[in-house]
Amino acid sequence: MDTVQVQQKGHPKGLYLLFFTEMWERFSYYGMRAILIYYLTKTYLQGGLGMDKAEATLLYGYFTGLVYFTPLIGGWLADKYLGKRTAITIGGITMMIGQFVLFGMNNMTGLYIGLFLLIIGNGFFKPNISTLVGGLYAEGDDRRDSAFSIFYMGINLGALIAPLLIGYLTDDFFAVKEGGEIMSYGYKYGFLAAGIGMFLGQVVFNMFAQKYLGDLGKKPVGSTNENDSVEASVSVNPQTGQILTQPEEKQRMSVIFILFLFAVFFWAGFEQAGSSLSLYTDSFIDRRIGGFEVPSSWFQSVNPLFIVLLAPVFAIFWNSKLGKKLTTPVKMGVGMIILGIGFWFMLGAVAERNANGDITDVANKAAMMWLIMTYLLHTIGELCLSPVGLSVVTKLSPPKLASILMAVWMLASSVANFIGGFVASSVETMGAGQVFTYISGFVIVCGALLVLLNKFILKLMHGVR
Numbered sequence: 001m002d003t004v005q006v007q008q009k010g011h012p013k014g015l016y017l018l019f020f021t022e023m024w025e026r027f028s029y030y031g032m033r034a035i036l037i038y039y040l041t042k043t044y045l046q047g048g049l050g051m052d053k054a055e056a057t058l059l060y061g062y063f064t065g066l067v068y069f070t071p072l073i074g075g076w077l078a079d080k081y082l083g084k085r086t087a088i089t090i091g092g093i094t095m096m097i098g099q100f101v102l103f104g105m106n107n108m109t110g111l112y113i114g115l116f117l118l119i120i121g122n123g124f125f126k127p128n129i130s131t132l133v134g135g136l137y138a139e140g141d142d143r144r145d146s147a148f149s150i151f152y153m154g155i156n157l158g159a160l161i162a163p164l165l166i167g168y169l170t171d172d173f174f175a176v177k178e179g180g181e182i183m184s185y186g187y188k189y190g191f192l193a194a195g196i197g198m199f200l201g202q203v204v205f206n207m208f209a210q211k212y213l214g215d216l217g218k219k220p221v222g223s224t225n226e227n228d229s230v231e232a233s234v235s236v237n238p239q240t241g242q243i244l245t246q247p248e249e250k251q252r253m254s255v256i257f258i259l260f261l262f263a264v265f266f267w268a269g270f271e272q273a274g275s276s277l278s279l280y281t282d283s284f285i286d287r288r289i290g291g292f293e294v295p296s297s298w299f300q301s302v303n304p305l306f307i308v309l310l311a312p313v314f315a316i317f318w319n320s321k322l323g324k325k326l327t328t329p330v331k332m333g334v335g336m337i338i339l340g341i342g343f344w345f346m347l348g349a350v351a352e353r354n355a356n357g358d359i360t361d362v363a364n365k366a367a368m369m370w371l372i373m374t375y376l377l378h379t380i381g382e383l384c385l386s387p388v389g390l391s392v393v394t395k396l397s398p399p400k401l402a403s404i405l406m407a408v409w410m411l412a413s414s415v416a417n418f419i420g421g422f423v424a425s426s427v428e429t430m431g432a433g434q435v436f437t438y439i440s441g442f443v444i445v446c447g448a449l450l451v452l453l454n455k456f457i458l459k460l461m462h463g464v465r
Contacts, residue, residue, distance in 0.1 A: 012136050014212040015147055017205070019154035022129055024201025025092065026155045028099060029067075029122070031162030031194040034300040035170055036060060037278050039187045040111075047170075047185040049108060054425045057275045061421010063115050064271060068414035070123025075131075075407030077124070084128035084217030084403060085209055091125030092202040094118075099195030103188045114191070127407040132217050134394025134402070140463075142319065145391045149315035152387040156307035159300075162197070166190040167297035221400045251460040252396040256405055258457060259332065259389060260412045265446045266336050266385055267416030268423065269343070269439045270378055273303060275424035277346070277371070280432055284353060286365035294368075302372060306379035314383045328392045328464070329454040335384030336447025342377030343440035345370045350433040359431075395464045 040056035042048025051059070078087035098117030101110055133151050137144045167190075174186025281287070282296040317323045349366035353359050389409060397405040427435050 011143065011147055011150065012212075014136050014216070015133065015150060017208050017212045018129055018133055018136075019151055021088075021201050021205040022151065023154040023158040024197050024204070025095070025125060025129075026158035027162040028095060028158075028194040028198035028201070029118075029162075030159035030300065030304070031166040031197065032099060032102070032118070032191060033064075033274055034163035034166055034297040035185075035187055035190045036063075037275060038170075038185070038282070038297065041279075042185060042187075045184065046182070047106075047187050049111065053279060057279070057424040057427075058421050060275050061417050061419075061424065063119070063417075064274070065414045065417035065421065066119045067122045068126075068410045068412075068417060070119055071127040071407035071410045072123075072404065073407075074123035074125070075127035075403035075405075078128045079221045079400065079403045081220055083219045084132055085213070086218075087124045087128045088132075088217075089202065089206060091121045091123065091128075092198055092205070094121030095125065096121075096195050096198040096202065099191050099198060102191035103195060106188050123407075127403050127410060128217070130390050131394065131403045131406045132213070134391070135216050139395075142324070144395065145318040145388060146315045148387040148391040149311050149318060149383070152383070152390070153308055153311035153315075156304035156311070158197070158304075160304035160308055161301075162194070163297045163300035166193050167295040167300075169193055171295040171297065221402070248462050249398050252462055252464070253398070253401075253405065255457055255460045256393055256396055256409060258453075258460075259329075259392070260409060262332065262336065262446055262450050263385065263389060263409070263412035264415045264419070265443055266332075266339060266381070267413045268419040269339055269443045270382060271413070271417050271420040272424060272439070273300070273375070273378070275420065276427045276432070276435065277374075279424075279427070280346075280349075281371060283362050284365055284432075285349070285368055285371050287368060289368075299371065299375075302375040303379050303382070306376055307383065310379060310383060311387075314387075318388075327454055327458055328388055328461075329450055329457045331388045332385045333447045333450035333454075335381040335386075335388075336450065337381075337444050338377055338384065338447075339381035340440045340442075340444035340447065342374045342381065343436045343443075345373040345377070346436045347433060347440070350436065354433075392464065396461065 037056060037060055039048050040051045040059060041053055043050045074087055074091065078084050082090070095118050098114045098121060101117060102114035104110065105113065130151075133147060134144065137147060170186045170190040171182060174189045175182050176184040278296065278300070281299050285299075287294040287296065349370035350359075352366045352370070353364050356364050358364055390406075393406050393409045394402065423435060423439065
């Protein structure tokens with residue numbers, strides 16, 4: 001993997017440039033995602049496309065699944081031909097155009113063109129910016145888990161701001177109201193704001209990349225020269241300092257695929273936030289605070305708010321004596337168990353509505369706190385799994401395969417979103433309580449199994465924890 005010289009204490013300034021760039025890209029993506037399911041399902045008169053809910057959740061799952069599939073192609077092109085920084089710029093511009101298409105063409109044709117451009121653009125952008133974060137640190141640097149927690153906070157700062165701003169634009173500023181009721185939403189202006197956010201991120205990245213990243217990521221991995229560091233061409237055992245043999249490298253890569261399988265089931269549960277949980281929130285959660293009704297899209301900011309608040313705590317904890325004793329499989333397994341426990345609160349919401357009467361009556365609503373507690377537990381689980389996963393992939397990947405293996409890791413989210421789309425569509429027939437129960441139980445079992453496999457996986461990791 002390409003690396004740059006880093007200061008001995010603290011983090012290199014390049015981390016904060018990547019933090020800021022990713023923040024705006026995530027503002028664009030999560031702002032669009034916060035309103036997408038509503039844009040699909042609201043009627044034409046309300047500013048939507050009038051799709052059936054089951055059909056819309058499937059389309060949502062296909063879109064988010066493909067968003068995490070194309071990084072496999074984008075990572076390979078960056079490693080082989082483009083270089084990471086060129087790929088990031090191509091991806092950012094493509095996504096910006098996609099958002100502007102959604103703004104300008106409010107019909108099914110515009111929807112498919114816009115989503116297609118977002119899928120392609122994310123493929124170039126996502127794996128390469130994450131790999132650049134790992135490239136800021138030398139092999140065996142203990143700050144890498146902490147760095148990814150900080151970077152992850154940037155992701156979620158964008159995800160926090162976007163639904164609030166875009167929800168306000170669509171549900172208030174550009175909405176048409178009559179008698180206090182929203183008659184038409186301003187969804188297209190939400191897509192415009194998302195496109196502007198992507199533009200800002202690209203301007204900042206291209207203005208300051210050379211200053212803070214030097215030559216990191218400018219060339220394809222195969223284009224190293226004699227001045228490049230040793231880490232750019234070989235993998236090293238961080239415990240012994242010895243260069244790893246090919247079989248040892250293969251065993252390390254096998255760990256990525258093992259963790260990939262578990263991550264699929266984590267994200268299949270977690271990504272219900274944008275589909276089944278969003279639809280449940282819109283219909284069955286009491287969103288009133290005094291005389292104000294919280295826009296449904298604003299609840300997409302609850303998870304990133306908790307991330308921003310808790311990520312610094314986790315960054316400090318991972319660098320503590322106790323945090324360093326916890327291995328990657330244990331961290332990720334515990335994260336899955338906590339995610340599963342989070343769904344218990346949604347079962348509490350279902351139980352409250354059952355106790356109050358007819359569960360098909362949209363006037364019968366559950367308390368908002370059930371949903372907030374679900375997001376809190378899901379956030380803690382996410383912080384145990386996602387930034388740790390990003391970090392371990394950069395540690396385990398052979399240098400010349402860094403971006404493509406990061407894309408493989410992100411492919412877990414792709415498979416998970418396909419599964420999640422089918423799960424969300426089944427809520428209409430099976431009922432929310434039954435679906436949430438199945439998700440919770442399955443994820444908890446998977447998390448416990450991953451913890452039990454800890455020693456076996458560590459042997460394959462050859463010194464990486």
